[in-house]
Amino acid sequence: MPLETVAVIGGGAWGTALAQAAAMAGRVVRLVVRTAEQAEAINRAHVNATALPGQALLAGVVAADRLERADIVILAVPAQSTRTLLSGLEPDLLAGRPVVLSAKGLETGTLARQSEILFDMAPEAVPYVLSGPSFAADLAAGRPTAVTLAGDDASATSDLAAALAGPSFRPYAADDRIGVEIAGALKNVYALACGAVDGASLGASARAALIARGYAEMARVVTAMGGSAHTLTGLAGLGDLTLTCTSVQSRNYQFGMALGAGRSTEEIVASGAKLAEGVATAPVAAALAKSLQIDTPLIDAVDAVVAGKADIATIVAGLMSRPLKREI
Numbered sequence: 662m663p664l665e666t667v668a669v670i671g672g673g674a675w676g677t678a679l680a681q682a683a684a685m686a687g688r689v690v691r692l693v694v695r696t697a698e699q700a701e702a703i704n705r706a707h708v709n710a711t712a713l714p715g716q717a718l719l720a721g722v723v724a725a726d727r728l729e730r731a732d733i734v735i736l737a738v739p740a741q742s743t744r745t746l747l748s749g750l751e752p753d754l755l756a757g758r759p760v761v762l763s764a765k766g767l768e769t770g771t772l773a774r775q776s777e778i779l780f781d782m783a784p785e786a787v788p789y790v791l792s793g794p795s796f797a798a799d800l801a802a803g804r805p806t807a808v809t810l811a812g813d814d815a816s817a818t819s820d821l822a823a824a825l826a827g828p829s830f831r832p833y834a835a836d837d838r839i840g841v842e843i844a845g846a847l848k849n850v851y852a853l854a855c856g857a858v859d860g861a862s863l864g865a866s867a868r869a870a871l872i873a874r875g876y877a878e879m880a881r882v883v884t885a886m887g888g889s890a891h892t893l894t895g896l897a898g899l900g901d902l903t904l905t906c907t908s909v910q911s912r913n914y915q916f917g918m919a920l921g922a923g924r925s926t927e928e929i930v931a932s933g934a935k936l937a938e939g940v941a942t943a944p945v946a947a948a949l950a951k952s953l954q955i956d957t958p959l960i961d962a963v964d965a966v967v968a969g970k971a972d973i974a975t976i977v978a979g980l981m982s983r984p985l986k987r988e989i
């Protein structure tokens with residue numbers, strides 16, 4: 662099956678960066694944005710001024726306002742928008758084709774992973790999940806980036822990874838879609854927590870403890886969902902958790918900092934905060950863990966803070982006074 666042409670749907674930071682990466686890999690790329698005006702502006706300036714200002718795009722990235730037939734389709738809209746987006750696409754354009762899911766989040770209401778949404782809306786599409794430590798600005802600028810690309814067929818996943826790989830973009834093929842999706846969604850919840858720890862000036866020791874206990878908690882959720890804890894040793898797990906929990910470049914971490922400084926979710930959103938997927942995912946992850954009967958004190962803590970049900974001091978006191986237990 663040819664893997665020459667790529668359609669990236671979603672004209673935000675990540676869609677633009679993935680389109681640039683695919684062009685660097687030598688693919689023929691169409692970046693699908695919402696309107697003809699947006700597409701014209703991008704094609705005229707070779708810059709997506711709203712999503713990645715100042716980043717010149719390769720001539721190989723051509724924007725358009727509609728999806729046309731492509732060998733590879735990449736979805737890059739926020740996790741809560743994936744279902745709506747798919748409901749507007751012609752099933753024929755997805756059937757039998759690799760569809761790469763790159764959003765990191767769980768769906769409100771249904772608790773669904775991105776590939777479950779794809780299965781609901783386009784059951785004949787072939788799902789892949791791309792996740793790992795990779796800020797859009799780094800990828801688009803050609804700074805070295807490595808990610809996990811998980812799919813069900815080992816050989817087809819390797820072929821797809823090869824089609825998307827470029828001099829500065831290194832996708833590692835994997836087979837644990839569930840583990841990769843859960844890791845990508847949960848790392849945003851822990852990034853909110855780490856930002857809050859720093860926003861509340863609780864110290865680097867607390868943040869490191871949170872990353873380690875978050876990793877252990879993530880492993881419980883991944884295995885209960887049928888994924889492999891081994892996946893967490895890789896880019897989509899440890900890699901992305903480390904990046905997002907320690908970098909002020911992360912929008913989830915920034916949102917968490919504002920929470921830690923005592924601002925409410927509503928205030929932060931009203932002040933024009935950028936997309937922070939963990940805000941929507943925290944209550945979903947808490948509900949999911951509850952339904953699986955797993956203990957997830959950190960997810961529950963973030964859920965409570967995001968919902969304004971508890972302040973940071975109360976949360977920290979509660980976490981520190983839990984009964985002592987063995988580490989593993």
Ligand SMILES: NC(=O)C1=CN([C@@H]2O[C@H](COP(=O)(O)OP(=O)(O)OC[C@H]3O[C@@H](n4cnc5c(N)ncnc54)[C@H](OP(=O)(O)O)[C@@H]3O)[C@@H](O)[C@H]2O)C=CC1
Nearest residue numbers: 671672673674675676738739740742746764765796797936
């Ligand atoms: N930015 C990054 O560094 C990375 C992001 N990701 C993930 O990628 C996903 C997208 O993030 P990102 O691009 O950064 O977010 P942005 O907020 O930069 O962009 C989201 C884009 O999606 C568009 N969009 C939303 N809903 C729809 C829809 N129904 N149909 C078509 N377009 C739609 C938005 O359009 P409009 O503004 O008009 O609503 C906007 O252009 C998230 O899940 C994020 O976690 C993953 C790795 C890195």
Ligand SMILES: O=C(CO)COP(=O)(O)O
Nearest residue numbers: 793794795796911912913
């Ligand atoms: O997922 C990301 C990097 O891997 C981007 O993180 P933020 O959405 O928190 O900015």
